[in-house]
Amino acid sequence: MRKFTFYIFIYFFQIALGYTQELKTASLFTDNMVLQQGMSVPVWGISKPNEKITVKFANQSKSTITGIDGKWMVKLDPLSISKTGRKMSISGNSEIILSNILVGEVWICSGQSNMQFSVKAVPEIESLIPFARNIRSFEVKRTVSFKEEDNVIGSWSTTLPSSAVAFGFAYxxxxxxxxxxxxxxxSWGSSSIEAWMPKDMTHDLPYFKKIMEDFDNDITTQNKIQKSLNAKNGWTNKEDIFMRRQPNILYNAMIKPLAPYACRGLVWYQGERNTRYLTGVPDVTEANWFHNVIGMKEYGDVLKLWIERYRKExxxxxxxxxxxxxxxxxxxxVANSDIDSKSPTAASWAWMRESQLKALEIPNTSVVNTIDLGDEKNIHPTDKFPLAQRLALQAAKYTLNKNIVAEGPIFDTVETYDNTLIVHFKNSKGLKTVNRKAPTGFWIADSSLKWEIADAKIEGETVLLHNSTIEKPLYIRYAFAGKPDVNLVNENNLPAYPFRTDI
Structure with missing residues (x-):
């Protein structure tokens, strides 16, 4: 009887609270927003319990009744592209009018510092600003939370994205x-993939379970973060770095509230933070606490689970x-930072790229090849213009069904003829080098796995490899180095993807 009475009390208490709640939309729904074309579009918010809410947009009218907690959601039928700003009305105990709404392609752009990298730092991309049309942005405030939030801080704007990669891609x-x-x-600089993971991924990843158990038991760290969040004048740069390098709490504040806003996809430029170790999670100390992340060899399997978990959300x-x-x-x-950046055996970023390519093992994914880009000594390269172009090409091909070539040559098969390896590629039409010289970046080996630079020659849409010191070549590594010298492209001048056959 007491249990029944308790539930009745909670019921009426919630109703009493609800009657003070005015109609609101989730923070993602503002003037100037872009709605996703071609799929069901959820619109949601809160109001009083048991109230009829009606959303009107683009000649549609959808209604629902709020729950006991006051939450509501309707789903608009798939919308057609619209470059003309229109209004949306949401009515219940009051009415909300949102203006200047477009319909098109919505993408989330997330990751760490190279996604955060400013438009102003890339003159080639900044030069596009005067020519930009029909691009809107929602800049999510960089903050953290110990619990999964319902709303993010930010609003839609006709101002272009601040990120060079995001704006270039959109353009x-x-x-x-x-x-x-x-x-x-x-996005947020120096953040690991673990920072953007929902806590329930601990069920699938034992290493992440250990990381979260340690974090949840670390009251000192939690108090330090809360103090920064409560600071009247904002947090310092040192505190900023401390927060963004923690697990899970970026997801809670910056990603969870975005779902299920209708979008085409997510561009993910992250991984640098997880290159600190070749494999495994290190034992961390007070001095290297920020190394508490998975290594390069395991990153790909974690990435696949992460993608699937986001799709579920x-x-x-x-x-x-x-x-x-x-x-x-x-x-x-960390173990050996001073490496030969051309070596096919060094513990370099080549292993991270191989892991990232594992994403292609699940459907509706693409990996943009940047092997010809980057800077030997600068982890924040400025050559983001071609990267933005390639992102857009792949999005157009795989999500807008454009009949275009969006990737460079991709390893297909290899055959042996005498002491020569013949490499066949996909996307190899017009196979050439950008400098009209012999292809570079190829290494071959026999069963001893002693790697030698290959003499390479293009023949039709194949590459022939040999080395006079290797009688029976078996294996190939192409562009499998930290900063390889590469020049192989197809007729669209898109670079060949790195690969190795000694798996």
């Missing part, structure tokens, strides 16, 4: 697709994930 996608583009930008198995391959860089791991 070229709008141009290729002739469609408005909305970018939701949620968005309730969309077709949500496209475009992964930015890490570009050329000359440093190694």
């Amino acid at each position: 070229f996608l709008e141009s290729i697709g002739d469609v408005p583009v909305g970018i939701i930008h949620a 968005w309730q969309n198995d077709n949500m496209h994930f475009s992964i930015v391959m890490l570009p050329g860089f000359g440093q190694g791991t």
